[in-house]
Amino acid sequence: MKPVFQKLKEKLGSAILEVSEGTAKEWRVFAAKDSILRIAECLIEVFGMRFLFLSGSDTRKENKSFTLHYVFSYVHQDQFWIVQTRVEEKDPQFPSLAPFLPQVNWHEREVQDLLGLVAVGHPDPRRLVFHEDWPQGFFPLRKDFGPHQKIPRTAALYAFERVEGEGIFEIPVGPVHAGIIEPGHFRFSVAGEGILKLEIRHFYTHKGTEKSGEGKTPEHLLCLAERISGDNSLAHAVACTQALESLGQIEVPSRAQFLRVVFLEMERLHNHMSDIAGIALDVAFSFGASQLMRVKETLLSLNEELAGTRLLRSVVTLGGVRPDISEVKKEWLIQEIKKIKDDFDKTIQLLWQVDSLMDRVKTTGTIMKEVAEVLGGVGPVARASGIDRDLRRDHPYAAYKDLFFRVPVFIEGDVESRMKVKVQEVYESFKLIHDALQAMPQGSLCGAVKLLAPSQSALGYVESPRGECFHWIVTDKSGMISRWKIQSPSFSNWPLIEYAVLENIVPDFPLINKSMNLSYSGNDR
Amino acid sequence: MFRILKKNMETGKVTLPRTALTAKAPEGFLGAPEVDPAKCTGCGKCVIACPTKALTMVDRSAEDKRFCHLSYGDCIFCGLCGPVCSHQAISFKGKFNLAVRTKKELHLQSSFSLSDCRKDTAFISSNALPAKDQADDVQSFEQGDFSSRLSMEETGLKLKDKIHGLFGRSLHIREVDAGSCNGCEVEIVNLSNPVYDAERFGIHFVASPRHADMLLVTGPVTRQMELALVKTYAAIPSPKLVVACGTCAISGGIFEGNYAVVGGVDRSVPVDVYMPGCPPRPQAILHGIFLALDKIPVV
Numbered sequence: 015m016k017p018v019f020q021k022l023k024e025k026l027g028s029a030i031l032e033v034s035e036g037t038a039k040e041w042r043v044f045a046a047k048d049s050i051l052r053i054a055e056c057l058i059e060v061f062g063m064r065f066l067f068l069s070g071s072d073t074r075k076e077n078k079s080f081t082l083h084y085v086f087s088y089v090h091q092d093q094f095w096i097v098q099t100r101v102e103e104k105d106p107q108f109p110s111l112a113p114f115l116p117q118v119n120w121h122e123r124e125v126q127d128l129l130g131l132v133a134v135g136h137p138d139p140r141r142l143v144f145h146e147d148w149p150q151g152f153f154p155l156r157k158d159f160g161p162h163q164k165i166p167r168t169a170a171l172y173a174f175e176r177v178e179g180e181g182i183f184e185i186p187v188g189p190v191h192a193g194i195i196e197p198g199h200f201r202f203s204v205a206g207e208g209i210l211k212l213e214i215r216h217f218y219t220h221k222g223t224e225k226s227g228e229g230k231t232p233e234h235l236l237c238l239a240e241r242i243s244g245d246n247s248l249a250h251a252v253a254c255t256q257a258l259e260s261l262g263q264i265e266v267p268s269r270a271q272f273l274r275v276v277f278l279e280m281e282r283l284h285n286h287m288s289d290i291a292g293i294a295l296d297v298a299f300s301f302g303a304s305q306l307m308r309v310k311e312t313l314l315s316l317n318e319e320l321a322g323t324r325l326l327r328s329v330v331t332l333g334g335v336r337p338d339i340s341e342v343k344k345e346w347l348i349q350e351i352k353k354i355k356d357d358f359d360k361t362i363q364l365l366w367q368v369d370s371l372m373d374r375v376k377t378t379g380t381i382m383k384e385v386a387e388v389l390g391g392v393g394p395v396a397r398a399s400g401i402d403r404d405l406r407r408d409h410p411y412a413a414y415k416d417l418f419f420r421v422p423v424f425i426e427g428d429v430e431s432r433m434k435v436k437v438q439e440v441y442e443s444f445k446l447i448h449d450a451l452q453a454m455p456q457g458s459l460c461g462a463v464k465l466l467a468p469s470q471s472a473l474g475y476v477e478s479p480r481g482e483c484f485h486w487i488v489t490d491k492s493g494m495i496s497r498w499k500i501q502s503p504s505f506s507n508w509p510l511i512e513y514a515v516l517e518n519i520v521p522d523f524p525l526i527n528k529s530m531n532l533s534y535s536g537n538d539r
Numbered sequence: 540m541f542r543i544l545k546k547n548m549e550t551g552k553v554t555l556p557r558t559a560l561t562a563k564a565p566e567g568f569l570g571a572p573e574v575d576p577a578k579c580t581g582c583g584k585c586v587i588a589c590p591t592k593a594l595t596m597v598d599r600s601a602e603d604k605r606f607c608h609l610s611y612g613d614c615i616f617c618g619l620c621g622p623v624c625s626h627q628a629i630s631f632k633g634k635f636n637l638a639v640r641t642k643k644e645l646h647l648q649s650s651f652s653l654s655d656c657r658k659d660t661a662f663i664s665s666n667a668l669p670a671k672d673q674a675d676d677v678q679s680f681e682q683g684d685f686s687s688r689l690s691m692e693e694t695g696l697k698l699k700d701k702i703h704g705l706f707g708r709s710l711h712i713r714e715v716d717a718g719s720c721n722g723c724e725v726e727i728v729n730l731s732n733p734v735y736d737a738e739r740f741g742i743h744f745v746a747s748p749r750h751a752d753m754l755l756v757t758g759p760v761t762r763q764m765e766l767a768l769v770k771t772y773a774a775i776p777s778p779k780l781v782v783a784c785g786t787c788a789i790s791g792g793i794f795e796g797n798y799a800v801v802g803g804v805d806r807s808v809p810v811d812v813y814m815p816g817c818p819p820r821p822q823a824i825l826h827g828i829f830l831a832l833d834k835i836p837v838v
Contacts, residue, residue, distance in 0.1 A: 144763075145763050154798055154799075159798070162796050162797075162798070163798050164798075165762070165798060189764065189767045190715055190748075190767055190771050192746035192747075193746070194714045194716075194724055194727050194728050194744060195716070195724065196716045196719070196721055196724065197715075197716050197717075197718075197764055197767065217763060218718070218761065218763045218764045218767070219716070219718040219719070219758065219761055219763075219764065220718075220761060220762075220763055220799050221718055221759065221761055221794045221797060221799050221800055222794075222797040222798050222799035222800065223794070225797065225798065226793075226794065226797050230590075233588070233590070233619060234590040237590040237591075237615065237617050237619070237793060238590070238793055240617075241615075241720045241722070241792075241793055241794075241817075242720060243720060243721060244719070244720040244721040244722025244723070244724070244725055244818065245721055245722070245725050247720075247722065288725075288728070301543050301546075301547070304732065304733050305546065305550065307729070307731075307732035307733065308550070308553055308732060308733050308734060310729075310732070311729060311732050311733075311734045311735075314729070315565070318564070318565055318567070318568050319565045319566070319567050319568075320567070321567075322567050322568050322569040322618070322631075323568075323569060323616070324726070324818075324820065325722055325725065325818065327616075327617070327722075327817070328569065328616075328617050328618045328619075336618075337567075360546055360549075361546065364542055364543060364546060367542075533721060534716075534721070535718075535719065535720045535721050
């Protein structure tokens with residue numbers, strides 16, 4: 015069989031300037047910006063690759079232009095294909111892929127806001143990240159933008175898309191919500207109870223995290239990564255450290271790889287527990303909610319005893335992990351997990367038989383497979399809509415390739431399916447923790463730490479409880495971090511909610527929102 | 540129905556007694572760093588390891604003094620400073636109930652003779668250490684863009700006694716996430732679980748600021764949330780209390796100094812209690828709320 019890059023050259027000829035192999039799994043295609051669309055079409059339609067994310071960086075110092083990286087996943091060969099193009103400063107425009115590939119919508123608008131490049135032909139060129147009081151002409155990801163710069167506020171109005179007609183009302187919700195959740199704005203257009211349109215307006219929690227990461231030491235970058243999305247602290251930290259380890263060619267000892275699996279699955283457990291509890295709470299079935307919140311509390315206390323922090327912060331470090339699990343602790347943890355499993359099992363068996371719960375979750379908030387596919391849905395949300403996709407199996411990292419687990423997939427795409435996916439994943443996580451603890455070899459916890467390679471870039475990725483999470487790190491010629499791109503699963507999944515709520519009633523929105531459980535902070539960064 | 544009852548009875552009572560809320564954290568829990576002045580030589584290695592400048596050192600050659608600062612209002616409890624210390628002067632003993640009324644109380648200072656510090660081979664001059672731009676241990680209400688929306692009475696005078704008299708039995712809290720990573724939210728939600736059960740102390744989380752007595756704020760106050768925070772504060776009927784929950788809410792934490800962050804809740808609205816932690820444990824959040832009400836149990 016011919017290698018992919020040869021076939022690609024034959025197909026596209028002069029559109030491709032160069033193909034090169036980066037680190038083992040990353041292939042690079044250099045192209046002029048005018049041929050980006052052709053290449054993307056070819057990669058997706060001919061090779062069946064999947065678009066992951068777009069990262070823009072300011073490389074004017076090195077080559078007098080901006081650089082865009084389009085990252086694709088090639089599952090068949092466990093590879094990532096990165097299409098790289100340059101955008102000259104005097105002509106700061108690039109062709110929009112959104113008409114062909116709707117999932118790049120937000121990605122391109124983010125590049126517009128943060129880097130000041132214009133996506134030509136974008137169907138919705140409004141601002142995404144910055145709100146109306148952000149003045150024109152300030153682009154934080156440009157290198158001449160000081161991180162401590164104080165930006166004046168200007169007055170302007172955001173134009174929501176309007177639905178007009180007799181008896182149609184708008185319901186604005188947020189940014190401060192009724193419950194204890196993060197801030198974001200939802201604008202419903204309704205006729206009676208039925209939702210005709212939902213427009214989400216987020217980025218209230220935008221903290222400039224990516225810019226903060228520039229120039230940080232690897233250890234400090236990890237601290238920041240742990241604070242991108244609190245309940246997914248570890249997933250972000252592992253993704254980030256994997257990118258750093260790839261840049262520094264740091265070997266992670268096998269024991270540390272297995273411990274990472276144990277802690278990552280512990281994180282998945284407490285996240286899914288609170289999601290299922292949240293669904294029970296939103297249908298006013300407080301028995302289920304309090305039972306599962308109690309189980310979650312047990313898990314957080316376990317984390318505290320194992321790792322010193324309840325949200326598994328300070329667990330990973332460059333080259334390995336910080337806390338060890340001794341033989342005594344191992345046996346104890348296996349027993350505790352078994353107890354938790356029995357407890358969870360009893361509660362879940364009851365939940366499926368409660369009519370007041372099942373009535374609310376069946377056929378509510380349905381996301382069709384086609385919609386999830388086109389908009390680039392990830393994680394449990396995609397798996398509930400019939401998309402069989404899981405980074406742990408498709409692009410294995412840590413010790414996942416040595417462990418056996420199933421990836422649950424359901425096809426209905428409603429709240430019930432999302433709940434089922436999470437319940438099944440909880441059982442798989444119990445099994446993974448048990449197996450990883452048993453299979454864990456003796457050895458050191460941390461590999462030798464080396465300096466990051468200069469002028470390189472690398473990808474780190476984790477299937478977080480919410481779905482796939484990517485960290486893309488670029489170093490400058492002195493080996494310092496010059497660009498840190500965070501692709502959180504929430505950024506991929508938020509646009510789906512606008513479709514999930516259509517033809518549903520407003521009171522079901524909290525339920526649909528909870529079943530998708532998206533992070534605002536992970537999305538806004 | 541009977542199966543639900545059966546499960547409930549099997550589970551039994553899981554709520555922690557009030558005394559357990561102030562009990563020690565389990566073995567292995569990190570908590571806040573504590574510096575042993577007898578072991579510390581003031582070399583400055585920990586200052587480089589600290590990601591948030593919670594540890595800083597200032598040299599005054601004229602007085603032959605080196606001042607070491609540790610600010611719990613900036614500390615994110617990452618534990619990076621402990622292992623780098625060659626004299627094992629920094630320990631983590633699981634200290635977590637840290638809520639205070641003024642930022643000054645979060646600030647620990649010790650001083651060394653500069654010439655003695657230089658004797659340590661690991662000594663690093665303060666010029667080579669990361670330093671804070673300015674001392675930020677005093678409340679400053681003038682810096683927020685929307686502070687003009689608050690009246691003098693709200694920013695300055697607070698009728699504390701009246702508040703405590705009024706809120707003697709129950710307390711209604713409106714929580715506002717002003718840009719947190721959602722770590723603090725996880726722990727605040729946990730307050731309502733059967734183990735901590737904050738409702739038994741008369742603490743309710745309410746949906747509207749109009750129903751609230753206290754504003755519990757998390758996050759470093761992002762530029763895009765500042766207006767919403769100030770409006771929520773203004774919507775709470777006086778007298779009212781404000782608690783800044785988590786390190787970000789005290790100083791901006793790891794996000795301090797960023798273009799998108801105002802940095803510290805007290806730059807936008809006046810704060811009564813500061814509660815360090817990243818995130819604070821549920822016990823520490825309850826402790827902070829009790830402190831705001833002057834209801835700390837005597838141990």
